[in-house]
Amino acid sequence: MVAVFTKELLSWYLITVKLGEAVESGVATTSTTSPTIEFPEQTQHSLQKQQQEPSESRQIVKRNYGENCEEVDNPPDSEWVISIKEKLEQASQDDAASSWAKLCIYRVPHYLREGDDKAYAPQIVSVGPYHHGKRRLRQMDRHKWRALQHVLKRTNHDINLYLDAVKELEERARACYEGPSITSLGSNEFVEMMVLDGCFVIELFRGAAEGFKQLGYPRNDPIFAMRGSMHIIQRDMIMLENQLPLFILDRLLGLQLGNPGQKGLVAKLVLQFFDPLMPTDEPLTKSYRSKLESSLRYATTFDPLSDHGGLHCVDVFRRSLLRRRPQREPRIWIKRWSHNRVADKRRQQLIHCVTELKEAGIKFKKRKTDRFWDIKFKNGILYIPRLLIHDGTKSLFLNLIAFEQCQLDCGNDITSYVVFMDNLINSHQDVAHLHYHGIIEHWLGSDAEVADLFNRLCQEVVFDINDSYLSHLSEDVNRYYDHKWNAWCASLRHNYFSNPWAIISLVAAxxxxxITFTQTFYGVYGYYKPS
Incomplete structure (x- = not known):
């Protein structure tokens, strides 16, 4: 037992000597000339653990107490504190590097897209970085390269001309997007994507305006022939997350036409390409089409939206819908109290539904105009323009509402209109009454589907009920609705004047x-004053 104890002491003594030599010499203690020492198994494990620990994680502080020297470990910051500091540093860099004022192409917030992601995600074609490289959208890439090859062959240009032009606008284009999908793209990949997607979009725009045959595509082309897939492409390209900056498209089209500095021509092409998605049944006028074709032929600058500009296709399309819209009058009492509320029926109500308004004596008539938002109320009659609803209307309205929710200075006119119609329509009876008067025309399966569409459009939308161009009209309608005399007159008309037989019965009654009153009168009169 004594021998074993002495052996352990000797081993610890040799270990201490070797550690001292290593500290003094600054080199490894194991060399070819050094004698081999067999350490106990536990001692070897502790030495290996000390060698694996990084030097920064252990700080030794020496304290002298006379002749004794004590080494004390200074514990480092814990891992979660270091993680917090790294996140704060990253936030500081993001805040300094980001330019929120230039951001205009947004990712739809999760609270808007919850349960209906299909309305915001493209189905067959991706444009821009948000959905770039997704597996289900790669099939369209070969058609994009075909479009770019057609452009280069038709214009006799070199690809470097387009790459260099977009390279100059790269920083400005990157500022239009947000999120990690931008930072993950290198400079060359980003420029290539802008040129490829931009030329593909312009080919679609020009083909819809001039004809794909004029651009060199055969009549049986699977994409550039205005077949059934074109409708799905139009729906994909009007989505907020599937956009390119308008200045990129203007530069690429200008290079093709020999005028790199032109602006506004793409905006006209946008209006004609997305005309089938308009929520009205009024097509583009012949005069507008002739001006558009002449501007493409001679590269003029005719542009109905030139005084407004545009950020991307969604913005241009929205501006075209709201052309000559009424200006809202300032309301003093808005400053006193403003209600930013979720636009559902439990928390806000602009107006009563069609059935309730009809019972109060309010009539509905179709207003003859192509501005679907231009609603009027006069003498108990609500004039509403015709609204065409098809399978792409839901996605169109959702993306327009999402843009108004994200873009600070664009107003909320589309949202106000949709909320107003949502209040009017509660059931399929309301849709049927509006359809009877020619106000709603739909290509869906039933009136119940139309009612469900409007009831789901604004479920989670943040909406100020006072900041609406229809707020004054809603007040007038509600004031007419609250007047009891109007409800009584409406009930009389509904119960006794609804058909000819009811009128005859009322007259007979x-x-x-x-006659009964007259007979009674003369009977009483003859009793008191006999002749």
Whole structure:
């Protein structure tokens, strides 16, 4: 037992000597000339653990107490504190590097897209970085390269001309997007994507305006022939997350036409390409089409939106819908109290539904105009323009509402209109009544589907009920609705004047009542004053 104890002491003594030599010499203690020492198994494990620990994680502080020297470990910051500091540093860099004022192409917030992601995600074609490289959208890439090859062959240009032009606008284009999908793209990949997607979009725009045959595509082309897939492409390209900056498209089209500095021509092409998605049944006028074709032929600058500009296709399309819209009058009492509320029926109500308004004597008539938002109320009659609803209307309205929710200075006119119609429509009876008067025309399966569409459009939308161009009209309608005399007159008309037989019965009843009253009068009169 004594021998074993002495052996352990000797081993610890040799270990201490070797550690001292290593500290003094600054080199490894194991060399070819050094004698081999067999350490106990536990001692070897502790030495290996000390060698694996990084030097920064252990700080030794020496304290002298006379002749004794004590080494004390200074514990480092814990891992979660270091993680917090790294996140704060990253946030500081993001805040300094980001330019929120230039951001205009947004990712749809999760609270808007919850449960209906299909309305915001493209199905067959991706444009821009948000959905770039997704597996289900790669099939369209070969058609994009075909479009770019057609452009280069038709214009006799070199690809470097387009790459260099977009390279100059790269920083400005990157500022239009947000999120990690931008930072993950290198400079060359980003420029290539802008040129490839931009030329593909312009080919679609020009083909819809001039004809794909004029651009060199055969009549049986699977994409550039205005077949059934074109409708799905139009729906994909009007989505907020599937956009390119308008200045990129203007530069690429200008290079093709020999005028790199032109602006506004793409905006006209946008209006004609997305005309089938308009929520009205009024097509583009012949005069507008002729001006558009002449501007493409001679590269003029005719542009109905030139005084407004545009950020991307969604912005241009929205501006075209709201052309000559009424200006809202300032309301003093808005400053006193403003309600930013979720636009559902439990928390806000602009107006009563069609059935309730009809019972209060309010009539509905179709207003003859192509501005679907231009609603009027006069003398108890609500004039509403015709609204065409198809399978792409839901996605169109959702993306327009999402843009108004994200873009600070664009107003909320589309949202106000949709909320107004949502209040009017509660059931399929309301849709049927509007359809009877020619206000709603739909290509869906039933009136119940139309009612469900409007009831789901604004479920989670943040909306100020006072900041709406329809707020004054809603007040007038509600004031008419609250007047009891109007409800009584409406009930009389509904119960006794709804059809000819009811009118005849009412007249007969009144006649009998008058005869009975006359007979009673003369009977009483003859009793008190006999002749």
């Amino acid at each position: 009144v006649f009998l009542l008058l």
